[in-house]
Amino acid sequence: MDKILNVTLVGVGGQGTLLASEVLCQVALASGRDVKKSEVHGMAQRGGSVVSQVRIGDKVHSPLIALGETDVLIAFEKLEALRHAHFLAPDGVAMVNDQEIRPVTVSSGQAEWPNDLDGMLRSAFPKLELIPALAVARELGNVRAVNLVMIGALSTHLGIDDSIWRESIAALVKPQFVELNLKAFEAGKSAVTACG
Amino acid sequence: MQAVSANRRVLSGNEAIAHAAWAAGVELASAYPGTPSTEILENIARHHPDVYAEWAVNEKVAMEVAIGASFAGARALTTMKHVGLNVALDPLMTFTYIGANGGLVIVCADDPGMHSSQNEQDNRTLAKFARVPMLEPSDSQECYDMTLEAYEISERFGTPVILRTTTRINHSSGIVDLGDFTRKPRGDRAYEKDMTRTVMVPMFARRQRVALEEKLARLSDYSEKSPLQRIERGGKTGIITSGISYQYAREAFPEASILRLGMTFPLPKTLIREFAASVDKVYVIEEGDPYLEEQVLAMGVDVRQPEISLRIGELSPDRIERLAAEVHGEAPLKPKEAVGNLPARPPVLCPGCSHRGVFYALNRLKATVLGDIGCYSLGAFPPLSAMDSIVCMGASIGNAHGMQKSGSRDAGARVAAILGDSTFFHSGITGLLNIVYNRGMSTVIVLDNRTTAMTGHQQHPGTGRTLMGQESVEASVEEVARGVGVKRVRVVDPYNLEETFDVLKEELDSSEPSVIVSKRACVLSLKAREIHQFSVDLDACKACGACLKLGCPAIEITDQPSPNGKGRKVRINPVLCVGCGMCAQVCKFDAVKEAVSP
Numbered sequence: 130m131d132k133i134l135n136v137t138l139v140g141v142g143g144q145g146t147l148l149a150s151e152v153l154c155q156v157a158l159a160s161g162r163d164v165k166k167s168e169v170h171g172m173a174q175r176g177g178s179v180v181s182q183v184r185i186g187d188k189v190h191s192p193l194i195a196l197g198e199t200d201v202l203i204a205f206e207k208l209e210a211l212r213h214a215h216f217l218a219p220d221g222v223a224m225v226n227d228q229e230i231r232p233v234t235v236s237s238g239q240a241e242w243p244n245d246l247d248g249m250l251r252s253a254f255p256k257l258e259l260i261p262a263l264a265v266a267r268e269l270g271n272v273r274a275v276n277l278v279m280i281g282a283l284s285t286h287l288g289i290d291d292s293i294w295r296e297s298i299a300a301l302v303k304p305q306f307v308e309l310n311l312k313a314f315e316a317g318k319s320a321v322t323a324c325g
Numbered sequence: 326m327q328a329v330s331a332n333r334r335v336l337s338g339n340e341a342i343a344h345a346a347w348a349a350g351v352e353l354a355s356a357y358p359g360t361p362s363t364e365i366l367e368n369i370a371r372h373h374p375d376v377y378a379e380w381a382v383n384e385k386v387a388m389e390v391a392i393g394a395s396f397a398g399a400r401a402l403t404t405m406k407h408v409g410l411n412v413a414l415d416p417l418m419t420f421t422y423i424g425a426n427g428g429l430v431i432v433c434a435d436d437p438g439m440h441s442s443q444n445e446q447d448n449r450t451l452a453k454f455a456r457v458p459m460l461e462p463s464d465s466q467e468c469y470d471m472t473l474e475a476y477e478i479s480e481r482f483g484t485p486v487i488l489r490t491t492t493r494i495n496h497s498s499g500i501v502d503l504g505d506f507t508r509k510p511r512g513d514r515a516y517e518k519d520m521t522r523t524v525m526v527p528m529f530a531r532r533q534r535v536a537l538e539e540k541l542a543r544l545s546d547y548s549e550k551s552p553l554q555r556i557e558r559g560g561k562t563g564i565i566t567s568g569i570s571y572q573y574a575r576e577a578f579p580e581a582s583i584l585r586l587g588m589t590f591p592l593p594k595t596l597i598r599e600f601a602a603s604v605d606k607v608y609v610i611e612e613g614d615p616y617l618e619e620q621v622l623a624m625g626v627d628v629r630q631p632e633i634s635l636r637i638g639e640l641s642p643d644r645i646e647r648l649a650a651e652v653h654g655e656a657p658l659k660p661k662e663a664v665g666n667l668p669a670r671p672p673v674l675c676p677g678c679s680h681r682g683v684f685y686a687l688n689r690l691k692a693t694v695l696g697d698i699g700c701y702s703l704g705a706f707p708p709l710s711a712m713d714s715i716v717c718m719g720a721s722i723g724n725a726h727g728m729q730k731s732g733s734r735d736a737g738a739r740v741a742a743i744l745g746d747s748t749f750f751h752s753g754i755t756g757l758l759n760i761v762y763n764r765g766m767s768t769v770i771v772l773d774n775r776t777t778a779m780t781g782h783q784q785h786p787g788t789g790r791t792l793m794g795q796e797s798v799e800a801s802v803e804e805v806a807r808g809v810g811v812k813r814v815r816v817v818d819p820y821n822l823e824e825t826f827d828v829l830k831e832e833l834d835s836s837e838p839s840v841i842v843s844k845r846a847c848v849l850s851l852k853a854r855e856i857h858q859f860s861v862d863l864d865a866c867k868a869c870g871a872c873l874k875l876g877c878p879a880i881e882i883t884d885q886p887s888p889n890g891k892g893r894k895v896r897i898n899p900v901l902c903v904g905c906g907m908c909a910q911v912c913k914f915d916a917v918k919e920a921v922s923p
Contacts, residue, residue, distance in 0.1 A: 241668065
């Protein structure tokens with residue numbers, strides 16, 4: 130039995146983390162692997178933190194990943210990356226979208242935004258890849274494509290055939306957005322190379 | 326490597342149950358939305374329009390509708406969250422005496438850890454209490470397979486069957502092989518009039534009570550031999566488990582022997598004894614109450630009881646790994662520590678939420694507010710801080726009446742009940758009638774946003790549209806209130822803060838019962854948002870903080886100090902602002918202005 134790959138996706142409600150985890154599941158299915166995904170709907174969607182976990186392997190039992198056993202942490206927002214740092218394995222990789230979204234506790238003055246977030250990220254994550262996904266998506270003309278840029282970046286770590294990624298994306302997004310999302314996926318792959 | 330086929334899909338537990346209901350030949354599905362069960366009926370309506378599916382006004386009605394279909398010989402489904410079964414328990418407790426004609430399956434979705442609930446009751450006890458056979462799937466594939474099996478059991482033994490899930494089963498996804506995925510044709514079960522079986526007056530109920538025990542004995546035999554029970558042979562440590570707990574146990578105890586129970590009522594007592602005898606020591610791993618443990622202990626089996634308690638909250642791989650360390654006599658695992666002191670990101674009322682104006686007024690009126698179940702529970706938190714209690718669906722109205730009638734002076738003169746439109750139709754109407762009949766004087770505020778917002782925008786009697794997309798009568802909160810005898814019925818636009826405040830004050834100070842309908846559509850359900858937005862003139866802003874009392878996520882504090890240096894000025898985040906204009910109304914310095922459309 131090979132080792133299970135554990136991926137945790139975190140972000141803020143509305144950023145498209147759920148679609149990203151769906152793509153990952155579809156890719157696992159299409160490449161003949163077992164997969165489980167866990168996420169919680171409901172109250173968390175009202176602008177709160179969102180966590181989604183995907184496990185891929187020959188046989189997966191638990192849909193949840195134990196703390197400290199995530200191999201790849203995909204963070205759509207920097208504060209959320211830090212909040213879930215203890216999810217990551219000691220040799221795990223953190224891929225963090227270079228975007229800050231201030232929670233209402235900060236915008237209303239009840240809490241302070243950390244003044245050295247980048248420094249905190251660097252010390253929390255020995256293997257940190259900061260991905261300019263928002264800038265890349267903006268360049269493509271749609272900020273909502275951030276999630277596919279991050280998926281493109283993730284794909285460089287998994288060694289799964291490119292065509293499977295592309296087919297899975299095409300199967301999951303609305304026909305009119307396939308082209309944009311595939312472009313975002315490609316741009317995400319290059320973004321890693323650029324910052325790597 | 327598995328072959329890829331069209332009928333192998335990644336499905337959530339809820340999607341799998343929906344597809345299985347269709348494949349099982351279910352003719353009718355009725356439910357009230359409730360996290361984590363809601364998506365089952367949504368998926369039936371979306372993918373299988375050949376199944377009649379409806380949102381019932383509440384779980385009791387849904388259960389009664391499903392029972393009616395079963396009477397008629399059709400296969401029926403009802404789904405609910407755990408607390409929904411409390412509402413639906415009345416018909417269920419007696420229907421077990423009658424028994425099913427057409428197969429009837431009740432999906433009961435528990436929420437350990439209270440991701441989106443007010444308690445974490447473990448409904449396995451209710452299955453035993455009501456004497457309903459219970460199946461517990463451990464993943465999406467089993468959600469599919471066990472739903473099909475549940476209908477077979479239901480018709481073979483003439484009993485409703487509970488499919489008991491938990492949030493982590495409903496909302497997790499896995500690969501499901503749907504097999505040939507065809508719909509079972511309608512069976513030949515007819516409705517046959519038989520008062521001795523279906524009219525539960527004492528003389529017949531006493532007979533059916535005895536018959537029920539005989540039925541349970543036959544179900545116990547089935548439970549012993551059912552392929553739903555599975556032994557995985559391993560070492561001399563034995564684990565008895567079910568549901569999601571099995572998955573965590575299997576990973577944390579790779580060497581152990583495991584008895585995985587798929588049917589947890591009635592329990593297979595012989596099988597459990599034989600399993601216990603085949604290992605050196607037995608542990609029970611289960612989430613929530615000691616439901617299995619107590620029954621296994623009562624059988625005289627020596628169940629080990631570890632130091633680590635699994636009783637409160639949701640189980641996780643971490644908790645079971647810590648248990649494994651204790652069982653193996655290893656050093657306790659050190660919990661992984663999170664980075665401290667980060668600003669929290671709690672859920673908040675959305676920018677432009679129509680509830681905000683009412684809570685803002687209630688805060689200013691210093692009212693005691695008995696609350697209810699919905700997004701508006703967020704009105705309890707600062708800065709709005711305008712809700713005092715949450716008990717259960719519809720409780721706000723009875724609570725307010727009781728507080729008012731109790732003669733207590735501590736609550737102050739202004740006592741109100743507040744609840745949403747869907748909650749009002751669910752179980753608010755009877756409470757309102759009770760106020761009128763008993764000469765109460767409470768003010769009931771109905772936050773009428775024309776949808777069931779919290780569970781993801783389902784239709785309800787006030788929306789004028791059914792689950793299957795048909796147009797229907799649009800029930801009016803105002804007319805219902807007048808119909809039960811309320812003389813003072815007011816309608817306000819919560820975006821108009823002054824009007825809302827004045828009407829609330831007038832009604833709270835009145836000595837007659839009243840209903841205030843706060844009417845504005847949920848901002849999330851608006852298809853085309855109005856483009857106008859607001860912005861802050863930083864020269865005019867005095868950093869007084871009045872707008873911050875609205876608790877709107879779009880209003881942000883800037884780095885610019887006020888002239889006296891005591892506060893910081895604000896701005897409005899243009900990405901979040903939907904243009905409700907409440908902040909412009911509370912600004913005394915005219916600093917908030919409607920922005921020019923781009």
